[in-house]
Amino acid sequence: ARRQKMGAWLYDEDRWPSGAAGGLVTKDEKYRIRFLEYSLVKSIPASAGKGIQKAFAVVLNSGALLSYRPYQASDKLKVNEQILLFQERTGDPQSWFNGQTYLDALNPEAVEQFVRVTHEEYRKRFSSAFGNLVPGIFTDEPNFISHTPDNALPWTGKLPAAFRKKYGYSLEEYLPELVYLRKNRDFSKARLDYRNLLTELFCNAFAKTIGDWCARNNLLFTGHVLCEDSLFRQTYAVGNAMRFYEFMQAPGIDLLTEHWFIFNTAKQCTSVARQFGRKWRLTETYGCTGWDFPFMGHKAMGDWQLALGINLRCQHLAWYTMAAEAKRDYPASISYQSPWADEYSYVEDYFARITTALEKGEEIRDLLVIYPMESFWGRHVPGDDLPENRDFIQLTNELLGQHLDFDFGDEELMSRYAAVRNKRIIINKASYRAVLIPKIRTIRASTLELLHQFAKNGGKVFYMGKIPQYLDGEESLIPQEKYADFRHIGYSEFDFLLSPYVRHIRIQDCDGSEITPALYLLKKGSDFQTLFLCNTSCYFQTEQLEMPMVRDRQLAYPKARLLWDVPQNYHLYQLDPHTGKLHFVPQVTVTDKGISFPCPLEPLASRLFIASRKPLDAQAPLPQPVQQLKNALVLPAQAWPVSLDEANALLLDMPQAKINNGAWHEATHCLKLDSDLRAMLGVHPRGGRMVQPWCRSKSKNPKQLDLTLKYEFVCKVLPKQDCQLALECPEQYEITLNDSPISVKDTGYWCDRSIRTLHIDRRLFKT
Template structure:
């Protein structure tokens, strides 16, 4: 093997032994206050299975009165001290259950003015009307236990009703700003109670006009805070964070290094009279009107009119500017206050806001029941500026937008990549919290590899459990078993998790020294999102561009308007957020902050760059800096970004020195990174069921290396300008290419395939002995069907298949297990031959002498068949378990 110096292998040290920043992290769900023995045993277990960081999270099964109690804080101190002993890192998950800011209700206790206050409205022809039927849809969908947690005694009640604005305007649309009459002083509350209010206008509503009244009210029972108030964030810190950090100062920052916030957002209320452009109530504070007036140049009443009615040519501008002021106030009040505290405390700030695109590629394809503009859920670039590390949220085990957008906002703020929290929601039942106890390690591994390719540095699992809950109780949340399952440490395949964790950490470390080769920048349409709302086509167009480019193997990043406007143009490329792009996409963009970005895009186009657009075109600049128009300088425009259209565009992009040519029907996942000295790093992952391969074509002959994320080894390959790479099902490969091949001559090379049969193989079919645990009485079982079909319907655990085999030829033997569910270890004559948590299940048995040998195959399934038993979550299906096809012995090297 060729030896190279450390200088020639940047990142070799972190690849061989990845630091905590690359290792998987997890929420540690506390369902009750644990004792020291529980803390010690579970933390040691988490470390043994490859986790590097834990975040303690009190869940709904824990009484809220226990949260931050003296016993809770003492247990917290104990856990962090044990983590330090074990060289684990820890972060403060900053609240009870989730929705940061309430501190388990302590923030608003005896501070009622900090409870969420909302703005509601009603429009109609009558001089009297009401606000009634207020409901929190986002909470209702989670069930009564969530309602009881977020609202005292589970009651949604309101108080302190106040008219904030009232206007008369023509019913015909669009309205004209000059025709809007402010009648706030002539409109009064006439009655109110905990459910709503009635109000009246002193005058008469003229024919053809509508009276629109905006009324604020404070929740009398909500534990959620008013995120517009910096004092609410300060109180949250005082009662929620300081009590945790103060006793743990000795562990800051070496063990306890960061605080993690989770989905800070108020109630997303709807009500009977809601109408207009905004889908949920707005938070309100007395400072909001002046902030809106300063941003829009209009009175608060007229600015509000744009949210309910059209106001002519200024509608889009006013809506965008209104939400710009609103979002800035939210960001500064909550995230800014948290960031100041973190800087004083000496820890980092991270976490994630609500992501309306979770589990989707469309910008608003996840939480479709909410209008994200009313929460910190649109201005991702602005929010990220307050963080020290970027984190995002992912739901279920499919490719999705979150990690790509997270990596993009991190790069815009001078960092790179992100942490991705993954939670599972149920697929078998409408009760989403029942989760997926049917999750396999193979599914989790594939998901995490894809996340890495999309921009993730560290995976955060949601979560590892303190307890597995109670049998025969389907109650969500309060039975920990169905609190966004699975708690993977209670999965039978859990002992194999360390194999995956080591591989994931090394994959992340391998990618670290390189920048992604992403030729396409997608313009993040912030002002369009504010002006047009979540149902506008920009959301789906973003998703279509993302999915199409990925399908074509063309990487991309999102870029903010300010970064594009300031981007340096040269040689047909535009440099923004630390990367250089050959093309810029505007996905149905209608509203811009200013025309500066259009001017720079025109320079880019004239310099040979590509400007692609789809759907609607820009028509409004909120801050036009001169008299120029909003004409988009495109090189190609489409009505909708179809795969055929995108393929034509991508084929025209310049070749930047490395191409991957597919030689298999299903394209593998790929990631290409450029090193500063001209080298390349390539990740290939075949997440399909069939083997395949691809060719890596280099611009010139280069030195080649294969870095194994499974064991940390690095092997030098032959110098070449083209490398053929075979990919087995589920195979992950990491390859590095360096300038300076010996002689610089062109040559083709190939990575050898796994050993194949040498003409001798034996199918081990028929009946095997089977036991549910080591040493237990055995029964006879077929390997053609899972054990769930053969008398073990509800058994979740490790089943052991064993039999004697006759070896008739001395030599090197291999065992192939074609179908197993879901993790496998193999022993021959008591000797461990290997452990696999995902396909291919292939085990080197070593040299076997002619004669009789005892073969043992241990298979661990999922917990679903046991935990879903006697619950409505079982459905009409059971998880396949154990062996479902006969294993095969293969002679790969016969002794002469």
């Protein structure tokens, strides 16, 4: 890294999720993940013993909880009653954690041990490079439920005492409400309080412990949590991702596949980052996109994240090796194994120019949207993905599509960091002119009082749906009283009611409607503004994980026009991120609300504009993109000379096998054959979940077998040139082609340095 003038970021785990240190921490059982297992049983099993937390006699009707009461083994069940048993358990050892378990991430002592085993070891070796050559450390998918059964609730030994201390009542008395909805009363304060405490324990134990350590050691704490992409999945795995970000110097997200438009995930991260003054917001991106994912896909995925404030791309990934099982990791490798590796600087230079241009100035977002997580908690039971989750996505899609940019405000963070100053709400380092309360069932008393004061000071508060029935999870009429100072709003009223207070940009089609697939980011300095926008080229939808492939996003807007509330005396320029050159912008019209100019958007287009009080050196305007086909030239379909920039490959993966000089077995796929052979030898099957080589025990006298593999293929046309055979560890084999021996002398590698090549004389092939 030093030679290449790069940063060497640290990774905190053997696999993921972070916390177990490859099983080194959880060798000690007191640090292992704990959970509360629940099930309907015929009777309390004698073997359960002291592990039982609580048993209840419950009456269920179509999954709804009609009644429940404590149950003892000596009790008799009444008509229609069943036994619901809750039992505290410790995670079972698994090969994924090298024969150990995941960490109890709700236990600060367990996380401190993780830091001693991992972070302190890095400090011993590399502390002199911390903060310069080593900018930070990446955590990967920490959570509090990983690798537990489906019928498990997150738990830790000190949770019951912490719950009673915080809320003044016993959680154990209400355990059935954590897994079933009460009939005719689907909201539960116990559920709300339980999930809130889980989040608090998790964030304080894991995020704060590591974030504080990083702050003391001049490192950026970065990475992302597990299941951050919906209210439902966060509730299951981490509680509330926004509260985790408070303790990260460079909070981050994970974007998998090309099909995810997880705008809320990005917004959760960038909202907290802006509120806490975090310059860098990371994205682990391009994972699971495949070997054939094009450069336009890399651009498109990075563009929309940039427009939402995510500015540090952590590319997934570059392989050290393709040897053995490593070749089946998630592709693609952004390294020499990919044929386009030498051209990838084109993508990196593009993003480097945009990120540099957007580095200065303050983000402008004047709308605060109350984060609806706590209402979801009070209604959620395991496996129940609520309509609130879709409402949450739809709200974000509508605001972004109308170009009314916003931040989320988490109620717990607001209770500690928010205040009213004049006609603005301040959350730490960010301020807002208007507040939007989405459809919610409960609201915190602290939030309600803050918004009431804001409205009394002349601030604008809007709310959607019905007035919440609950205050801090308990039924109350106080919201009815306070909401009298707020204004109801529906989706169709967003533009009319919100624009006077929070709008800075319009991206319009020729009919004056907002181009909803376009996203933007606006930043302001004392004498300049910078605007980045991109055309996602597809309509947003609530099924946010099922967006079309990038190549199929084709929406274009040749007559798009941009309206921008920049001062009339500013000079306008366009920076071309493909070249780094600055250009004048033609046909600019000055209006009473700023400026307006044509901004045609071809599919997947992006634009970067700079408005400056001072004139800048610039070139002639960029040529307008081609908007229509004028002439088509039909070319012949054949007789084109073609040359390959790498060897043409024939995959051999269906061998016949002869074991210990026995009979030939029929052709079998190589991976199945590998598993069969391992079973014969009493060895665990090869796979992504197997124990890692570094901690795998070695047998003193391993079983062995003799193996001969035969690959058959048809050669219709004899090759005109000599060929190569590519395989791993060729020195371990004796190889023949049509009964002629092939030298195992190494002649180089194909695709990856672990796949060596051997020379094959073309005369050995037969038709």
